[in-house]
Amino acid sequence: MTSYDPVVHEHRGDYLSLVPRAVRERIGFEAIEGVAGAEAHPGGVELLFVDSTHERAATLAELRAWEPRLAPGAVVALHDYGHPDFPGVAEAVRAVGQVGKLTGGLYTFVH
Numbered sequence: 001m002t003s004y005d006p007v008v009h010e011h012r013g014d015y016l017s018l019v020p021r022a023v024r025e026r027i028g029f030e031a032i033e034g035v036a037g038a039e040a041h042p043g044g045v046e047l048l049f050v051d052s053t054h055e056r057a058a059t060l061a062e063l064r065a066w067e068p069r070l071a072p073g074a075v076v077a078l079h080d081y082g083h084p085d086f087p088g089v090a091e092a093v094r095a096v097g098q099v100g101k102l103t104g105g106l107y108t109f110v111h
């Protein structure tokens with residue numbers, strides 16, 4: 001699993017220390033934006049979880065950047081879909097024309 005987040009938040013290491021080393025060793029952290037991460041990625045992504053700016057333009061840019069890197073049948077999940085403070089998430093999904101399923105605040109669709 002690789003996380004793309006330009007901000008290295010305080011206490012990240014403390015939280016990471018709570019999981020077994022075997023889990024930690026499978027997580028990579030890239031201090032870059034999601035779009036830049038996609039552009040540098042070789043592809044074959046089976047699960048994409050988007051929980052970043054929540055703004056329409058940036059979320060749309062991420063979805064478009066990752067789309068060619070998704071494996072067939074990949075699951076795309078977006079956090080905070082339908083949250084009244086973050087209308088941009090649903091707007092971005094509508095803009096790419098994807099239809100999926102809302103579970104709590106998580107919207108998922110299959111590529």
Ligand SMILES: C[S@@+](CC[C@H](N)C(=O)[O-])C[C@H]1O[C@@H](n2cnc3c(N)ncnc32)[C@H](O)[C@@H]1O
Binds near residue numbers: 004032034058
């Ligand atoms: C709502 S937090 C979610 C963080 C994490 N998914 C979690 O649940 O703890 C949003 C995160 O998006 C990061 N972020 C902001 N702009 C971003 C971008 N352009 N690409 C990727 N991540 C971004 C922020 O630094 C922040 O850590």
